[in-house]
Amino acid sequence: MIMKTAHLDKDELMRHAANRMDTELAGHSRSLRETVALTCNILFRHGHDSGLAGQITALLPDGSGHYLTQRLGLGFDEIDVANLLVVDRDLNVIEGQGMPNPANRFHSWIYDRRPDVRCIVHTHPLHTSALSMLGEPLAIAHMDSCMLYGEVAWLPEWPGVPVGNDEGKIISEVLGGRKAALLAHHGLVVAGSSVEEACVIAVQFERAARLHLLARAAGEIKKIPDALAKEAHDWILTDRRSKALFDYYARGLIRYG
Template sequence: MAETLTMEKGELVERAREQMHTHLSIPGWSLREKLALTCRILFARGHDSGLAGQITARAPSSGTYYTQRLGLGFDEITASNLLAVDEDLQVLSGDGMANPANRFHSWIYRARPDVRCIVHSHPQHLSALSMLGRPLKIAHMDSCPLHDDIAFLEEWPGVPVGNNEGEIIAGVLGDKRAALLAHHGLVVACSSVEEACVIAIQCERTARLQLLAESAGGIRDIDAGLAREAHDWVLQEKRTQATFAYYARRALREIGSGGESPLS
C-alpha cells in the first residue's frame, strides 16, 4: 500500500524538500560565471534593451561588485570581461568603464546587506506596464514567488545616475526582492545570482500574463495564504539553483559552437 496517500500536506512538502537536497545536482560555476550566464539568460528571455540595464553581484572585497563593461550588450558578456568596481564606480580590475547608472546599485547594496546580486533591465512587457502606471498583479501560481515581494515606484525620478535616484529606488525597494519602476523598468535585489535571475524571468512573464489577461477581462484575486505557501515553496534555495541551471543549459545550447561562451 502506498505510504504517502494518507500524509498531510506539510509532511509531503518536507519530504519533497529533503529529496531535492539529495537528488538535485548543481554545477560548480564561479560567481563571475554565474553573473555572465545571467546576462546571457536574460538577453534570451527578452530583457535586452541595447546598452540599458545592469546586472551586478557583490565581489569578495567589501564595498566592491562585478558588473558588465559599458559598450557591451548582455549577449556579449563573459566571465573574463566583467569589471570589478567600487561604490564610486571606479574600475578596480578589467578594461573600460561601468555604466554610470550603476550608481543606484551602490545605494541598494549599502541599504541591504542581504543582497548579493542586482538585476536592472527594461523588458518589453514590464516596461509597458510601467508606462500604464500599473503594479504587477500576482494572480497565477507561477507568479507566486513575487507575492508580497515586489514594490512599485509610482513616479519616475529620471535617469538613475545621481544619488537622489539611488536613495529613491533603494527606499521603494525596502526589504522586497523586486520593484517595478514607473516609466522605466525592473529592479531585482536577491540573496544570490541564481535567485535574482529566476525572479527577473518571472517578473517579465507575470507582466506578459497580466497584459494578456487584462485584454480579455478583469483578473480574479487568489487566496493570500495559498499565494504565500507557493511563494515559499518555489523560492527554496535548492529549487532556485536547479531552475537557474536549467536556464543556463538552455542558453549554452542556444549559443552552440558559433558564439563566445559566457564561461570564457
C-alpha cells in the same frame, strides 16, 4: 495497491518533497564571474535586452564591497568572463578595461541599505516596460508568479535617469526589504540573495508582466487568496530550486545558443 503516502496530509508531503529536493537537486559549481556572465546571456535570451540599457552587479565575496558588472558599450549577449569589470561603490574601475554604466550608482545605494543582497539586476524587458507605462503595480495571480508574492514594490513616479544619488535613495527606499520593484515608465529592479536567485526572479518577473497584460486585455484579473499565494511563494522561492532553475536556463544556452 494503496500508496504508502496516501495517509499523509499536504503539509507532510510538502516537507518530504522539500527535504528530497535539498539532497537530490545537485547544483552546478561555477565561479562568480561565470555565473554573472551566464546571467547576462540568460536574460538576453529571455527578452531582457534593450540595447545598452540595464545593469547586472554582483558583490565579491571578499568583503571589499567591490562588485562585478558589465562594461558599458556591450549588450548582455556580448558579456563573457573576460570582459566583466570589478568596480567599487563609487564606480571606480578596480579591474578590467572600460567603464561601468553610470546608472550602477543606485546599485551601491541598495547594497549599502541591504546587507542580505548579493546581486542586483536592472533591465527594461518589453512586457515589464509596457506594464510600467500603465500606472499600476504588477498583479501576482498565477502559481508561477507566486515566486514574487509579497516581493514586488511599486514606484509610481519616475524620478528620471537613475545616475544621481537622489535616484539611489528613492529606488533603495521603495525597494525596502523586498526582492524586486516595478519602476514606473522604466523597468524592473531585482535584489537577490544570490546571482542565481536574482536571475530567475528577473526571468519570472517579465513572464508575470506578460501574463498581467494578456489577462487584463481579456478581462478582470482575479486575486489569489493570500494564504495560497504565500504557500506557493515559499514552495517555489528556495535557494535549491533557484539554482536548479538557473542550471536549466544555462543548459538552454548550450542547446539553443
